[in-house]
Amino acid sequence: MTTATLTGRRWLNPAYMYLAPSLLIIAVFIAEPILRSGWMSLHDWTVGEETHEWVGLGNYLELFADERFRNALTVTGVYTLVTVAGQVVAGLALAMWLRRTTWLSSLLRSAFFFPTVASFAVVGVVWKFLLDPQVGLVNAWLEKAGTTGPGWLTDTGLALVTVMGVGIWKGVGFSMIVLLAALQGVPDQLIEAAKLDGAGRWHQFRAVILPELRPALLFTTVIATVTSLQLFDLVYVMTGGGPLFHTESIVAYLYQRGFVEFRLGYASAIAWVLFVMILIVSMIQLRIARSHDGG
Amino acid sequence: MRSSLKIGTALVAGLLLAAGCGSPATSSDPDAVVELSLWTGFTGPDRPAYENLVKQFNASHPKIKVTMDVQPWDAIAQKLPGAWATGQGPDLATPNFDPGVLFNYVKTNSLLPLDEAVGAGDGKLNADTFPAAVNTAFTIDGKLYAAPANMATLVLYYNKAMFAEAGLQEPKTADEFAAAAKQLTKTEGDKVTQYGISLADHATIQMWPILQWMNGGDIVDAKGCATIAQPASVQALTTWADLVVKDKVSPIGQTGADADTLFSAKKAAMEINGPWAAAGFKEAGIDLGIAAVPVGAGGPVTLASTVPLAVGKSTKHKAQALEFLSWWTGKTAQAAFSDASGFPPVRTDVTSSNPVVAPFAAGLPHARLYLPGLPTSPKIDADVYVPLIGKITRGEPVEAAAQAAADAINQITGCTA
Numbered sequence: 001m002t003t004a005t006l007t008g009r010r011w012l013n014p015a016y017m018y019l020a021p022s023l024l025i026i027a028v029f030i031a032e033p034i035l036r037s038g039w040m041s042l043h044d045w046t047v048g049e050e051t052h053e054w055v056g057l058g059n060y061l062e063l064f065a066d067e068r069f070r071n072a073l074t075v076t077g078v079y080t081l082v083t084v085a086g087q088v089v090a091g092l093a094l095a096m097w098l099r100r101t102t103w104l105s106s107l108l109r110s111a112f113f114f115p116t117v118a119s120f121a122v123v124g125v126v127w128k129f130l131l132d133p134q135v136g137l138v139n140a141w142l143e144k145a146g147t148t149g150p151g152w153l154t155d156t157g158l159a160l161v162t163v164m165g166v167g168i169w170k171g172v173g174f175s176m177i178v179l180l181a182a183l184q185g186v187p188d189q190l191i192e193a194a195k196l197d198g199a200g201r202w203h204q205f206r207a208v209i210l211p212e213l214r215p216a217l218l219f220t221t222v223i224a225t226v227t228s229l230q231l232f233d234l235v236y237v238m239t240g241g242g243p244l245f246h247t248e249s250i251v252a253y254l255y256q257r258g259f260v261e262f263r264l265g266y267a268s269a270i271a272w273v274l275f276v277m278i279l280i281v282s283m284i285q286l287r288i289a290r291s292h293d294g295g
Numbered sequence: 296m297r298s299s300l301k302i303g304t305a306l307v308a309g310l311l312l313a314a315g316c317g318s319p320a321t322s323s324d325p326d327a328v329v330e331l332s333l334w335t336g337f338t339g340p341d342r343p344a345y346e347n348l349v350k351q352f353n354a355s356h357p358k359i360k361v362t363m364d365v366q367p368w369d370a371i372a373q374k375l376p377g378a379w380a381t382g383q384g385p386d387l388a389t390p391n392f393d394p395g396v397l398f399n400y401v402k403t404n405s406l407l408p409l410d411e412a413v414g415a416g417d418g419k420l421n422a423d424t425f426p427a428a429v430n431t432a433f434t435i436d437g438k439l440y441a442a443p444a445n446m447a448t449l450v451l452y453y454n455k456a457m458f459a460e461a462g463l464q465e466p467k468t469a470d471e472f473a474a475a476a477k478q479l480t481k482t483e484g485d486k487v488t489q490y491g492i493s494l495a496d497h498a499t500i501q502m503w504p505i506l507q508w509m510n511g512g513d514i515v516d517a518k519g520c521a522t523i524a525q526p527a528s529v530q531a532l533t534t535w536a537d538l539v540v541k542d543k544v545s546p547i548g549q550t551g552a553d554a555d556t557l558f559s560a561k562k563a564a565m566e567i568n569g570p571w572a573a574a575g576f577k578e579a580g581i582d583l584g585i586a587a588v589p590v591g592a593g594g595p596v597t598l599a600s601t602v603p604l605a606v607g608k609s610t611k612h613k614a615q616a617l618e619f620l621s622w623w624t625g626k627t628a629q630a631a632f633s634d635a636s637g638f639p640p641v642r643t644d645v646t647s648s649n650p651v652v653a654p655f656a657a658g659l660p661h662a663r664l665y666l667p668g669l670p671t672s673p674k675i676d677a678d679v680y681v682p683l684i685g686k687i688t689r690g691e692p693v694e695a696a697a698q699a700a701a702d703a704i705n706q707i708t709g710c711t712a
Contacts, residue, residue: 047380048403133546134557148486154548156689242497243548244685259376261674262403 037268045265052265059269069270071245072253079164079249080228086168087224088217091175096205098176099183109180113173120170124237127166128153153239156246163234163247170234171227175220182216183209218289222282229278250274329615331361332385334375335444336368336392336602340574344636345444351631352622359615361387368392369498379405382609386616389444392500394432394603394664395672401435402670407606408438412617420621424642428664429601435670441603442620443641445632447569448658449505449598451589455582457489457564465584469509469591473534476544479564491544493563494535496684499551500600501665501676502567503684507531508663511593514680519669519708521701523683527592529697536687547688569600570637570655585654599662601641671707679703 041059043052063069094112098105115123130137131152139149152162186209194208232251235241241248241256248256250270258267337345342365349363364385372391378384380403390396400406412420422430425443433441451472453465461479466472476491494502504514512528515521522528538544546557558566559579566572567588576583588597604623606616622628629640633647639656640647647656666672666680683700687693705711 046402047376048405050404132553134553134562135560143486148484151546151548154546240498242685244682244689256677259373260399260677262376262380262399 037271040265041268041272043265045263045268047262047264055265059266060273062266063269063273068245068248068253069250072248072250075160075245075247076229076231076249078160079167079231080225082164083167083171083228084221084224086164087171087175088220090168090172091220092179092213092217094172094176095179095183096209098180109176112176115170116173116177118170120233121237123166123170124234128238131162154243156243159239159243159247163238166238167228167231167234171224175224178216178220179213182213186212214289218285222285225281225285226278229274229281326358328357329359329612331359331387331612331615331619333361333363333619334371334385334388335363335365335604336371336389337365338367339571340578341445341571341636341638344632344638347635348623348628348632351628352619356618356622359619361619372396376400376403376405379403379607379609384607386610386612387604387606387619389602389604392600392602393673393676394441394601395666395669395676397433397440397603397605398435398670399673400605401440405608406440407608407610407613407616408440409442409606409617409620410439412621413439417625418618418621420617420624421642424644425624426599426601426641426643426659426662428599428662428667429641431668432601432664433603434668441605442624444602444604444623445636445638446641446659447571447600447638448655448662449500449502449567449569449588449600450654450658451565451567451586452558452572452576453565453584453586454558454561454563455584457561458584461564465586466589469589472509472589472591473538476538476565477542480542480544482543487543487546488562490546490557490563491538491542492565492567493549493554493557494539494545494567495549495551495554496547496688497550497681499549499554500569501598501680503532503535503680504663504665505567505588505596505598506535508593508596508598509589509591510534511591515666515669515675515704515708517668518710519671519704520710521704521708523704524694524697524701529694531591532687532697533693536693539688540690548685570639570651573637573651587654587657595661597658597662599659599664601664669708674707675704679707 040052042054042056044055044058045052098109098112131139133139133149133151133154136149136152138152142149150158153159190208190212191204194204199207230251231249232255235247235249235252236255239247241252251274254267254270254274257263257270333349335345345365346363349361353360368391371388375384375388375390376399379388379400390400397406409420413422415421415423420439420442422439422442426446429443429446430439433439433443451466457479458465458475461475463475463478464471466475479489479491480487481489496503507513507523507528510527510531512525512531513522514528515523539547545563546553549557554563554566555568555572555575557563558568559576559581561579561581573583573585587595590596604620606613606620610616624641626642626645629642629645630647632638633640633645633652634649637649637651637655639652639659666675669675679700683696686696
């Protein structure tokens, strides 16, 4: 048996054959575009132009001096910190509250989970309409209650807060469901034993339930972080990045440069910086979780 | 190795087949009807007038069938650039209501120059009958890239009932205008119950430039050098920013659609807008007054708006697309369109018999385009002008903001003067 036929056989291994379609799809639709965007980020690349000037790291250098990019970094950072924390904490609180299955808790679980099913764009359109300062329902209610509602999305100090609120509202159901499932898996005898040892409700939660929930908490945190860092739809629909760039996230800025001004090289550079950021943040989160597991 | 290559090739071929990537058979039958697709953003009350025009064209041209797909402007702005730049998309489209966007499409090599169709007589594109401002806006590097889908000027709409209640007359001068805006604003404690005017500052056909022009100010000159920080301009911006910030004559941060909603809901007494808005305002039950933009130190002025109608570079039906443009801007079509829509005709040699057209046509001789003929106009609008109005209506000192805007404009246009 020659090595050639051996390799041939190995390649013909049914496992590879079964994998091939998926691998091909990943290669064509994910790997190739990612690599190509890396290549584009090293050029002054405009769609439709016949030649693209090689600029090396020029786009990246321009990016680090770009005030609007720094603003987008801050906006995205603040949004991510607040929504991830809000989403996970509120999700945990809801999960604890709705732990026992009754008809009321089932109803409420569905209600809280519902926004997760809708897309960000739909959620954004609905909230924008509700929060309209002149014809929106929210300010009309506030008016009936005797106060004047603020410009939720037009006030520079308030717009990001509003978007974050909607982001939490949209994501909390997901965290809640994941944590609820994990809560069902906490063995009753552990809680029973803690009770016998004289642990109060807080101690039961702190010393028994929370450690059992760690994998689920990690999962929701990582997913929420990655989603938040890619914030786009909500901002695009609700504020268009305004007022005065106060809600312009990294991806919203990428869209402006790449798909409004057609500077695809520069936009690709932004995408790569974001990619590296997400990679680092996810790695840190996983590392923290692992070190806890070891201890 | 070789067998793996074969398998790979077979798989790719299979996938491509499955995805239906084969090119469709093209018919060369001379009697076949040529289908042209057209994307436009005419979602407003003026939509039926455009649809009728397309219907008339199809009826009189049995070998061409134009299908108009009407979508919101921002949907077109999302889809068309990518579609045209990659050789797909419709044969014809109105890329934006702002002609400045044409420069972006020229940059991506997406537009067909129309010069070969330009000439005199029927069947040709009579570009010399278009208002000069239109040709300036649609010509880039000496080539004409679009025909006007429509032509409009902005007027001052006002709510007659609110004016009567306040005992006010239609404002004729810039001073009367500012005074009316102030007087028509009503407050209860902190809350504004009625705004004097509904001003939009983004996602709209700009109205703030008119306020500057009225006073003799401007944004940028023909060479691309900023004029926005000059005294006449700063004075106008200061007056109106003060009216918005201190007297709360208008809500801040409105889009064009927000501004229309406010006026339609009878929560504002005045709005500067174009002919497309009239039908909607009347439908909302407003006793509608239509006046020319008030006259200030800068003389009579208003903003001209013209929607470019362009041909995609990769169209397979160039001749038919050009024929459509020539017909659309021809005498017969324009007379019919103007009568039906209330828009002034896009030709200077056609007069409409529709009395509604008069106030808009009256504005034409002194109507100006926003940032005309500047390749960088979309960037100036998005990165400088819109943020500037946003800042000064939120209380930032006007003079410093205008100076910063002027520097930013000069940097974008490369003006060194």
